[in-house]
Amino acid sequence: MPFHDPFLLCLLALLALLLCGDGAVRVFVRGLWRSVPVVTWRQGGCHMAGFLMAFAALGVVGHAGAAACLVALALLFFGGGAAFRPIWGVPALLGYGLSPTGLGGLGLMALCLWAAGQAQMSRVGQVVAIVLLIGLGHGGALAHPLLWLGGSVALVAIGLLVELGRDWEVLLRSCRLLRPLMLLGLMEISRQQGLSIGVETAFCALLLDVTCQTIAAIWPFAVCLSIPAPPLPGFVVGWMGLHTALGLSGGTEGWAVIGCILAIMVMGLSLGDGMVSLREAASIQPCKRVEWGIGLIIAALLPSLCGFVTQWMPGAAGHRGAWFYRLPGGDGSMIALPLFWLVVFVVWWGLSRGHVKTWQSRIRMDVLAVGMQAPPLRLWPIKRLVVRGQQHIGVVQSSGRALLSSLPLRDSSAVFWLVFLGGVLVMLGLAQ
Amino acid sequence: MPYFIDGVRLGLELVCQSVALLAVVPLMVWVMEDVPAFLVGRAVAPLGSRYRRFGHFGREILRYGIDVESGLMLTLALLALLILAGMSFIMPSCLGLVGAWLADPLLVGSLILTGALWAAPSYFGQVVRCWFVLCLMESFLVLAAPGVTGFLGVHHLLIAAPGSSLAGTALCCAVALAFLTPVPRREVLAAEMIEQAWPPSRAERDQKQRILELYRLGWVLLVGDSLLPVLFGLEGLGSVAGFIGRFMGGAALIIIGRATGLSRYRHFVALLLGLAGLMALAGRFAV
Numbered sequence: 001m002p003f004h005d006p007f008l009l010c011l012l013a014l015l016a017l018l019l020c021g022d023g024a025v026r027v028f029v030r031g032l033w034r035s036v037p038v039v040t041w042r043q044g045g046c047h048m049a050g051f052l053m054a055f056a057a058l059g060v061v062g063h064a065g066a067a068a069c070l071v072a073l074a075l076l077f078f079g080g081g082a083a084f085r086p087i088w089g090v091p092a093l094l095g096y097g098l099s100p101t102g103l104g105g106l107g108l109m110a111l112c113l114w115a116a117g118q119a120q121m122s123r124v125g126q127v128v129a130i131v132l133l134i135g136l137g138h139g140g141a142l143a144h145p146l147l148w149l150g151g152s153v154a155l156v157a158i159g160l161l162v163e164l165g166r167d168w169e170v171l172l173r174s175c176r177l178l179r180p181l182m183l184l185g186l187m188e189i190s191r192q193q194g195l196s197i198g199v200e201t202a203f204c205a206l207l208l209d210v211t212c213q214t215i216a217a218i219w220p221f222a223v224c225l226s227i228p229a230p231p232l233p234g235f236v237v238g239w240m241g242l243h244t245a246l247g248l249s250g251g252t253e254g255w256a257v258i259g260c261i262l263a264i265m266v267m268g269l270s271l272g273d274g275m276v277s278l279r280e281a282a283s284i285q286p287c288k289r290v291e292w293g294i295g296l297i298i299a300a301l302l303p304s305l306c307g308f309v310t311q312w313m314p315g316a317a318g319h320r321g322a323w324f325y326r327l328p329g330g331d332g333s334m335i336a337l338p339l340f341w342l343v344v345f346v347v348w349w350g351l352s353r354g355h356v357k358t359w360q361s362r363i364r365m366d367v368l369a370v371g372m373q374a375p376p377l378r379l380w381p382i383k384r385l386v387v388r389g390q391q392h393i394g395v396v397q398s399s400g401r402a403l404l405s406s407l408p409l410r411d412s413s414a415v416f417w418l419v420f421l422g423g424v425l426v427m428l429g430l431a432q
Numbered sequence: 433m434p435y436f437i438d439g440v441r442l443g444l445e446l447v448c449q450s451v452a453l454l455a456v457v458p459l460m461v462w463v464m465e466d467v468p469a470f471l472v473g474r475a476v477a478p479l480g481s482r483y484r485r486f487g488h489f490g491r492e493i494l495r496y497g498i499d500v501e502s503g504l505m506l507t508l509a510l511l512a513l514l515i516l517a518g519m520s521f522i523m524p525s526c527l528g529l530v531g532a533w534l535a536d537p538l539l540v541g542s543l544i545l546t547g548a549l550w551a552a553p554s555y556f557g558q559v560v561r562c563w564f565v566l567c568l569m570e571s572f573l574v575l576a577a578p579g580v581t582g583f584l585g586v587h588h589l590l591i592a593a594p595g596s597s598l599a600g601t602a603l604c605c606a607v608a609l610a611f612l613t614p615v616p617r618r619e620v621l622a623a624e625m626i627e628q629a630w631p632p633s634r635a636e637r638d639q640k641q642r643i644l645e646l647y648r649l650g651w652v653l654l655v656g657d658s659l660l661p662v663l664f665g666l667e668g669l670g671s672v673a674g675f676i677g678r679f680m681g682g683a684a685l686i687i688i689g690r691a692t693g694l695s696r697y698r699h700f701v702a703l704l705l706g707l708a709g710l711m712a713l714a715g716r717f718a719v
Contacts, residue, residue, distance in 0.1 A: 230508075242567070246571060249575060251578065263571050333585070335534060335539055344507050348504055348507045351507060355497050355499055
């Protein structure tokens, strides 16, 4: 049963939060005794069924085959045929059912990433896909963290290559998909290397990240929470991920350089996600003062709450109250961000208390949107690099051909068989 | 009860620090803006006029308050300056809070970058570039000294092991930061405000310029802190001297970079960062 696993319990709680906040589900429930338009009612019913399937999938996580069927059903209910293409979805899920912790986990990952990246899916459906992926893929990540990390990066890269010609925003939107997966990979690598504080911090960052996405799915204004500007939770996610990776590079032998690269990657993903969030925040309707207040309180308390839950769930005996005045990085460094928030509130109130009453909530995020309309990422340097590489390859090929023509091997098939033979011999030598 | 007394002492400490900081801010602005102009040979206003202008700004705020949005930005700027100043008068343990738990280069640098982005959204590309430099700097510092916490941690490590690779890493990062200008200059900001037609009134534009001056000073202090972390963790009146010393170091670095035109070459930043990374790696693998 998953109820002994704190990780799955957190994910189930997030799913329940989504279920309570989803507008379509609310319409469906109201439609049970009142008249609502049948199209929206049917959509709400689909969401409801999808949620039930998702709950069931997380409940039977031990039985990979049943979980795979339920995942397929949930994705179908949420996104229809666009989210689940049976032609490659069924073999991928079959792979997951056969070896859930091995290579088959990549099939599930491809499926869920594809569904979460689809623009036709509602935000709620995207978050459900991410939650399902994290919950069901946890076993695979636990067994082979490196495979998980490399597989997620490779799959997102393949998705980008497929989609890149269509839409530039795909590049940025994939940051939001990749970051939780990288945090999960970091968590499991830290566990493998025996860095308990890194595990805790990465778990906290992962939980914070998914919680922010959940809240943003049910309350569009909350997308501002994931902007990586300092006192906001988006920055905390990036900072904790960065320091977990740095702790990995500082605390273990073989990870010194790769940990640094991972750290920069996590922070870069945060930045890309922040650009998408800024663009989404620019299109939000101005909202009331009360909503601003609620948003500020959530922003101030959410990291501490996530950390508290992180430490409370596994029942670790530690100084739990400390989460309410400081947040640890994974490598022994701390930031006293909650105290910082406290001082900010006090000073801010002192400076502009006379203006709060008359303050009109005039979101001026559109000013930021001007800066966001920078010309799209030009890939000219990369294209130039590719062309130069092709030229180099051509030179090497021609010189190789000239070299080969002096040998008696004119036949290209003979060269292939020789290389094949050499490869087999090398494999045999490695196997011994 | 002891918690209460500690809280009161902490509040007193913060008030003392703020007063000391606010007394020095106009002088710092004068050093950063008027002294280079004076050295070039232009006529500049005396130091007293800077103090008068800041006094006017403060009086306006105390009398009428400040707009909510500008108030948040002013708060963040003041806190960033307070964190970077790293002073301590009554309560030395407060330095552990402000200097170690908050003086994270990435945290404070991002605070400054947030202010810059708020003032001039068209600086977005520049801000992103500076942000990557900050991330790299944080990684290199941790790589050179695993488990270091804030500038105070760097200070303690440098005292414990002088001449380590950490000093070289911090120096290279400081020079790289000095060649970047994330916060828009006065003229750029004025042009930006005219273009956007926001804020509408002249008084508010002046306020915005004052707030941005604080952010500019914050960047200078960040450069100074990473240039001379040895002067960071002093106590009592020595901390004010260390603060001034660090600021002067950062200001000298930035003014030299601007005067010699070195800051126009973007490749230097990449070169210096590469050097910092090499030093950090060398220090890590030498142990």
